[in-house]
Amino acid sequence: MSLTCVALGLDHRHIYGMTENMAKAGVRCVGYWTLGEPAILPGFVKRFPEIPRLNQLEDALNCGADLALISAIPADRADLTVQAMQHGMDVMSDKPGCTSFEQLDHIRQAVSDTGRIWSVNFSERFETPVSTLASELVDSGAIGKVVQTIGLGPHRLNRLTRPEWFFQRDRYGGILTDIASHQIDQFLHYTGSTSAEITNAFVANYANPADPGLQDFGELNLRSAQGTGYIRVDWFTPDALPNWGDGRLTLLGTEGYIELRKYVDVGGAAGTDHLILVNGETCKKQDASDAGLPYFSRLAHDIKHRSETAMTQAHCFTVMDLALRAQEMAESP
Amino acid sequence: MSLTCVALGLDHRHIYGMTENMAKAGVRCVGYWTLGEPAILPGFVKRFPEIPRLNQLEDALNCGADLALISAIPADRADLTVQAMQHGMDVMSDKPGCTSFEQLDHIRQAVSDTGRIWSVNFSERFETPVSTLASELVDSGAIGKVVQTIGLGPHRLNRLTRPEWFFQRDRYGGILTDIASHQIDQFLHYTGSTSAEITNAFVANYANPADPGLQDFGELNLRSAQGTGYIRVDWFTPDALPNWGDGRLTLLGTEGYIELRKYVDVGGAAGTDHLILVNGETCKKQDASDAGLPYFSRLAHDIKHRSETAMTQAHCFTVMDLALRAQEMAESP
Numbered sequence: 110m111s112l113t114c115v116a117l118g119l120d121h122r123h124i125y126g127m128t129e130n131m132a133k134a135g136v137r138c139v140g141y142w143t144l145g146e147p148a149i150l151p152g153f154v155k156r157f158p159e160i161p162r163l164n165q166l167e168d169a170l171n172c173g174a175d176l177a178l179i180s181a182i183p184a185d186r187a188d189l190t191v192q193a194m195q196h197g198m199d200v201m202s203d204k205p206g207c208t209s210f211e212q213l214d215h216i217r218q219a220v221s222d223t224g225r226i227w228s229v230n231f232s233e234r235f236e237t238p239v240s241t242l243a244s245e246l247v248d249s250g251a252i253g254k255v256v257q258t259i260g261l262g263p264h265r266l267n268r269l270t271r272p273e274w275f276f277q278r279d280r281y282g283g284i285l286t287d288i289a290s291h292q293i294d295q296f297l298h299y300t301g302s303t304s305a306e307i308t309n310a311f312v313a314n315y316a317n318p319a320d321p322g323l324q325d326f327g328e329l330n331l332r333s334a335q336g337t338g339y340i341r342v343d344w345f346t347p348d349a350l351p352n353w354g355d356g357r358l359t360l361l362g363t364e365g366y367i368e369l370r371k372y373v374d375v376g377g378a379a380g381t382d383h384l385i386l387v388n389g390e391t392c393k394k395q396d397a398s399d400a401g402l403p404y405f406s407r408l409a410h411d412i413k414h415r416s417e418t419a420m421t422q423a424h425c426f427t428v429m430d431l432a433l434r435a436q437e438m439a440e441s442p
Numbered sequence: 443m444s445l446t447c448v449a450l451g452l453d454h455r456h457i458y459g460m461t462e463n464m465a466k467a468g469v470r471c472v473g474y475w476t477l478g479e480p481a482i483l484p485g486f487v488k489r490f491p492e493i494p495r496l497n498q499l500e501d502a503l504n505c506g507a508d509l510a511l512i513s514a515i516p517a518d519r520a521d522l523t524v525q526a527m528q529h530g531m532d533v534m535s536d537k538p539g540c541t542s543f544e545q546l547d548h549i550r551q552a553v554s555d556t557g558r559i560w561s562v563n564f565s566e567r568f569e570t571p572v573s574t575l576a577s578e579l580v581d582s583g584a585i586g587k588v589v590q591t592i593g594l595g596p597h598r599l600n601r602l603t604r605p606e607w608f609f610q611r612d613r614y615g616g617i618l619t620d621i622a623s624h625q626i627d628q629f630l631h632y633t634g635s636t637s638a639e640i641t642n643a644f645v646a647n648y649a650n651p652a653d654p655g656l657q658d659f660g661e662l663n664l665r666s667a668q669g670t671g672y673i674r675v676d677w678f679t680p681d682a683l684p685n686w687g688d689g690r691l692t693l694l695g696t697e698g699y700i701e702l703r704k705y706v707d708v709g710g711a712a713g714t715d716h717l718i719l720v721n722g723e724t725c726k727k728q729d730a731s732d733a734g735l736p737y738f739s740r741l742a743h744d745i746k747h748r749s750e751t752a753m754t755q756a757h758c759f760t761v762m763d764l765a766l767r768a769q770e771m772a773e774s775p
């Protein structure tokens with residue numbers, strides 16, 4: 110049985126990676142639907158000229174695909190997710206999967222009612238091979254018990270290419286919901302935590318006063334029975350950096366530490382996916398770009414076999430719940 | 443007029459750098475006093491064979507030196523500091539300068555009564571040339587306004603070489619007071635903050651249950667009118683690291699960022715003092731080992747001229763006050 114998918118909402122370029130990686134996992138995209146002419150549409154058509162546009166959402170929902178790939182405007186994703194599930198599809202959503210507790214509740218209800226999978230594609234883990242190697246090392250006990258993580262998610266503002274919704278708090282959901290959900294996923298995953306408490310959260314607009322809806326800085330702290338985590342996200346990537354952001358993750362273990370330089374190693378090695386491992390025997394930096402991206406084939410497996418090998422459903426809910434809680438705490442007076 | 447100093451309490455090897463760097467700044471050490479035979483004493487005698495031992499504290503206090511260098515057991519430093527001031531000496535103390543609010547109050551009173559200088563040698567800034575270059579870059583506006591700092595202070599436990607007091611909470615003062623005072627200094631300095639709030643603090647003993655007095659992990663968050671800071675300190679440096687700890691500092695500015703790899707660049711460049719600068723025009727890693735250590739000559743200048751060029755007295759008090767507050771918050775139920 111060959112799986113198929115349909116793309117709903119082409120408002121963020123993350124849809125490129127979602128579509129491409131599912132194709133590599135054998136899941137063919139049979140069509141896409143989106144509102145109007147979003148800026149990333151030409152890039153999608155160029156990458157995937159064989160995928161037909163479906164003019165009506167109803168057509169897309171009834172196309173018979175197994176999986177919906179959703180990358181609409183963040184605030185619209187939950188509604189599309191629920192509709193897709195009600196039409197029998199599992200869902201892979203761009204992050205954030207939703208922007209309010211009410212939306213999250215609707216998705217929980219839909220998952221409960223339909224038995225469909227809701228998988229938010231936390232691409233800063235699932236689309237970086239270095240994260241795969243880090244998972245393998247942690248699982249093998251290379252750094253002992255992971256007791257702390259630091260996740261840094263700097264992003265380039267790219268003001269001129271951004272649509273209106275990017276600057277509207279209610280549409281993108283706030284910087285912690287939008288970006289930091291990545292690093293919350295990583296904290297829970299690498300520490301092996303199934304729940305956590307937000308102990309500190311803060312957002313600011315330091316450098317963009319003309320865009321009051323934009324939060325150009327955010328940070329939060331997590332604490333679980335396993336350890337603690339700190340997360341910092343921002344829109345300050347400077348122009349001279351050759352990519353969109355110097356994303357980092359540091360895993361502190363009781364017997365060593367790992368640093369992931371996901372996208373760039375400034376002044377160091379070329380390419381992406383650099384992993385630093387220091388423990389009792391090893392002290393080195395290595396290229397992890399060939400460590401693979403198992404999330405996508407695992408999700409295909411889960412769709413076929415109703416399993417949870419890509420990510421547990423509970424984990425996905427917990428990540429988005431914590432992201433919303435952090436956002437709420439940061440915005441509380 | 444040539445300045446002189448005397449060393450009081452040789453319980454931490456930091457006294458080596460304090461003595462050597464003040465000698466380079468033209469301040470001759472005329473003697474030392476310490477209780478018993480601390481483990482670091484032979485190393486001191488080997489480095490400074492010409493410095494005589496003074497058998498009685500009274501002799502040291504009355505030796506007529508301009509400056510007392512204090513590196514006794516942390517809990518004993520405040521009392522020596524006050525006595526040194528009462529005998530007319532300025533004081534450079536190893537960090538932490540004190541271990542309780544009561545001690546800090548005594549030092550404040552002594553400074554007020556005597557007009558002497560209390561300078562805590564925050565060596566992770568003052569003894570690392572890369573920190574000097576970072577200060578120059580920030581002052582020149584190279585990364586815009588600094589809105590956030592992340593300070594990581596991992597340390598090697600070196601269990602076999604540690605004296606009893608190292609494992610006694612009341613003697614070393616707690617991991618945030620002891621180690622994180624370094625990174626609090628750096629946060630205030632690089633963000634240009636004169637005060638801050640502790641928004642989160644946590645300590646743990648993850649891997650050393652047989653030493654209940656040891657805190658092998660600590661973290662805290664700061665918030666000021668200028669920005670926020672996160673600090674993580676620990677005793678988990680793994681054996682394969684070629685030095686005592688992979689100390690880092692990241693300065694996030696509105697127009698760029700700086701990362702300091704103070705002691706090692708794993709898998710990268712040789713040596714110490716690596717600075718990464720990324721802004722609108724520059725994206726590079728550079729060797730900052732020749733940027734100098736102005737703190738020591740500035741302190742000598744301040745002793746002569748009753749100025750505050752090395753560090754303001756208020757800054758020094760604020761750092762230790764915040765460190766004690768963080769420690770208290772972390773240990774509150």
